[in-house]
Amino acid sequence: MKIEEYLAQGGKLTSPGNVPPRYRGELLRLMASFVDSELAGAAGFADTINDAPGIKNRIAAAKITQEKLDHAGRVLGVMGEFGGDMAAYDRSHDWAARMDRDADLSAARHGDDMRLSVFHYPLQGYVDAVVLNVLMGLATVVQLDEMKRVSYAPLADTFREIAPREARHVELGLNGLRQIIESDDGRAQVQDAIAYWMPKVDATFGQSASQRFDTQARFGLRHTTNDKLRELWAQRVNDLLLPMGLA
Template sequence: MAEDMSIESYLSQGGKLSNPTNVPPRYRAELMKMMATFVDSELAGAAGFADVINAGPGIKERIAAAKIVLEKTDNADAVLRLLGEFGADTARYATSHPWTSRLPRDSEIGSRRSEHDMRLSVLNYPLDGWVDAVTMNLCMGLAVGQQLGELQQVSYQPLADAIRRVAPIETRHVELAEEGLARLVEQGQSDAIKASVAYWRPRVEPMFGDVPQERFEQLRNWGLRHRSNGELGASWNAQLDKSLDRLDLTA
């Protein structure tokens, strides 16, 4: 049975890896970066939303916001546990960054990450009240959905499995956002929502920024990426348009 095949060749043919011990060093680094990005983004997202729970106009809204905070933290934990299997100190990790910290709302961040953590750059912008929070949750939730689609296919099976469990929960958060916005539209907040969309859309977009072709090919050969950022971004834009259309916010 012992036919020799390199891990690289195995991966390029769609093979899956199942634990840290058989992960090559460079693959490991890229995989951990992806996992850290997910964990940090969930923790930062949850922390940001925790601050707006009390801004919710009614009990239903506050329940929805609190649920999102709980579940995003839970989802972070699911992947943080995998980071722990690579030797990360999970207890220290979860508390080592100021997850609630944000930069001024008019900062020029682009796709740069902050100095201290791997959260997606957009999560360094602060939320500005309830309408803004719900709008951001829709824009960002749809974008995260695109990335979770990618992550469900990654060649590191424990991560793909974890994301498969997490994805329906995150999808539900997007539904909550759209339901919340529908109520806000009824309350005559359409203009405020449109202003928020105009703020958030270009700030979420850099998530789908260009990855140098060579690097993307490397990641694809390792089974860590499948669809290009261009494809993911286009798909996200189309979904967001559809959602805004349903909410009658496009005009």
């Protein structure tokens, strides 16, 4: 049986030694995007820890930052099994670097790392960080539900370990959001932040017609289309925010 037929039928690969070259390239790209996004996300979120009101909120922000770094490290460990100096990789980019807040980056990659475009935009204070944490956290949960099915078994196992903690990050963000919207001013700030971040998080799901998706689907690295994942995310956002009176 050809490798693509085996993978298309739900087959799994378990070690770098039985991974064909094209599959290896797509797998490493997938892992690099996750690692770089977690590192860049943690670097941006770390700056807001001291902006959080009260010790409990600062602890929550610190926990999210620490666990995102841990998640990056876990996937980086899987990448390291394919060779290369992962310590040097970690040091090779400025994860805190950001572009102009009004830049139009769409879904394209920018700079020399593989972070999702949303992590090129700077945060402006605690409210901004909480809103991004909720919106992007929900996107990450949806994307991890997809990645838990990836055909490279060690990576699928790692994503299954990570997924519950990413879901908990959303819960922590929602707790912060409920506190903020208790005041009219806080609610107005949240609405402004939602309007700013929604299209940027939406862009992380990629284009509707994607040749990369078709390639990764043949290898069992993807199963659900970008549009379907985007639809699932938008529905979860509405289900959580509309009962709070947020549009």
